[in-house]
Amino acid sequence: MLDLLYSRHSIRNYSDQPVETDKIETIIEAALLSPSSRNRQPWEFIVVTDKKVLQQLSMAKPNGASFLANATMAVVIAGNTEKSDVWIEDCSIAAIIIQLTAHDLGLGSCWIQLRERMHNENTSSSAYVKDILRLPNHFEIGCIISIGYPAEGSKVNLKTKRSTEKVTRI
Numbered sequence: 001m002l003d004l005l006y007s008r009h010s011i012r013n014y015s016d017q018p019v020e021t022d023k024i025e026t027i028i029e030a031a032l033l034s035p036s037s038r039n040r041q042p043w044e045f046i047v048v049t050d051k052k053v054l055q056q057l058s059m060a061k062p063n064g065a066s067f068l069a070n071a072t073m074a075v076v077i078a079g080n081t082e083k084s085d086v087w088i089e090d091c092s093i094a095a096i097i098i099q100l101t102a103h104d105l106g107l108g109s110c111w112i113q114l115r116e117r118m119h120n121e122n123t124s125s126s127a128y129v130k131d132i133l134r135l136p137n138h139f140e141i142g143c144i145i146s147i148g149y150p151a152e153g154s155k156v157n158l159k160t161k162r163s164t165e166k167v168t169r170i
Contacts, residue, residue, distance in 0.1 A: 011108025014148030030101040034094035042084035071146040108150040
């Protein structure tokens, strides 16, 4: 696990190589095994491989989503607000499990934050994505995880991930 955590980093530049079906299924299986409060599992995972839809989703917010157009797949993570009052936390746990599983499979990924973000002056990013995916109103979009094979020359963050000054021992 520590090897995964030390070596994983956000990838925003992907090759054209499609993600194999068995790897997609492994990622979804891992997501479905994610822990959730009182096992309510308030999430929905929408797997997107259609390039046209990925292009539309890449416009969910003005900054920080455009690279999604070049990914070969994405997982939209929607939370059912009627099922749990902690859907945000539960969906966040599933999102990181998706990212770690993708990395373990040799894929790159990046979290695209949508909750509390705006598509434009009048429409939230969540509403924009729900409209594209035809999701009911009681769902909110927490994030989108872009996934694909890293393009050659993808930047690697070589900074240490440990900040021991963030730890207090009592």
